[in-house]
Amino acid sequence: MAGYQLRPWRAGDTAGERLASAEWSLVAAADDGTLAGWASLRSWTEDDGVRVFLTLGHVRPADRRRGLGGMLLDATEEAAARLAAQREPAGPVMLGGNADDGEDDRVALLTGRGYARAFTMVWMRRExxxxxxxxxxxxxxxxxxxxxxxxxxxxxxxxxxxxxxxxxxxxxxxxxxxxxxxxxxxxxxxxxxxxxxxxxxxxxxxxxxxxxxxxxxxxxxxxxxxxxxxxxxxxAVRLRTEAHDPAGARTLYERLGFRVVSSHHRYRKPLRQER
The missing domain is CATH 3.40.630.30 (Gcn5-related N-acetyltransferase (GNAT))
Structure with a gap:
């Protein structure tokens, strides 16, 4: 993409701590040398054997709606496929992505790439x-x-x-x-x-x-x-719990005066691995 150079994160780049601890990371440098966005990966295995590669990323407001978000996500998915091929996990492999309420561009990007909402976590607060x-x-x-x-x-x-x-x-x-x-x-x-x-x-x-x-x-x-x-x-205290309330925890918290203040959505899709 003209106007952006994708390169590995380097010490001194912005978003330093977040990217320094990632399993894989990438930044997008604009023509003037400033960072227009970044992407990273972290992964874990869930207790049911599913391996999850969580794609994380950010594009600064001035550079949105120019295709950079899709470019970063594509690069992140390719990196996840490489890591999965190297590690050969025994169970299913899923890609994950996050979007909060109001992040309509992020939701559109994820759903446009085939992700579907898997679950929602809510932050609750009690005064x-x-x-x-x-x-x-x-x-x-x-x-x-x-x-x-x-x-x-x-x-x-x-x-x-x-x-x-x-x-x-x-x-x-x-x-x-x-x-x-x-x-x-x-x-x-x-x-x-x-x-x-x-x-x-x-x-x-x-x-x-x-x-x-x-x-x-x-x-x-x-x-x-x-x-x-x-x-x-x-x-005042806060907590995070599942929005769909499978075990009745959210109902208990609401009875004790907690109220939802924000929602955090996880999207997922299967990772297609080259064989």
């Missing part, structure tokens, strides 16, 4: 206000998490998310490392005897996760844990 504590189920106690809870928390998360698509849980050791460097005073766990029944993790102004073992679900444990965490925090 600072009092919250009545919900009763704990009989036989349940609550305490702060410890680093030694890492293994049990990981096994609980595996059970709670089992069978759900689009999930990629971190390994247990990464959870242990995270617990070791986090403020565990706002990470509460619920126990039934020696067994871990549920947890809620708050870091800063974000509720990072709420989880309940399937054997203890539908008994009010999630709401009891979350109301205690909100009361301890005392300020």
């Amino acid at each position: 600072a206000s009092s919250v009545p504590l919900r009763d704990l189920p009989e036989g349940i106690a609550v305490r702060a998490a410890t680093v030694d809870d890492a293994g049990a928390l990981w096994r609980l998360a595996q059970r709670a998310w089992a069978g759900r698509p689009f999930v990629s849980l971190p390994p247990a050791e990464r959870l242990r490392e995270w617990l070791g460097r986090s403020d565990r005073s706002s990470f509460l766990v619920a126990t039934s005897g020696e067994r871990l029944a549920g947890f809620v993790a708050v870091q800063g102004d974000e509720v990072e996760d709420v989880g309940v073992d399937p054997d203890f679900q539908r008994r009010g444990l999630a709401s009891a844990l979350l109301t205690r965490a909100l009361a301890d925090h005392g300020g």
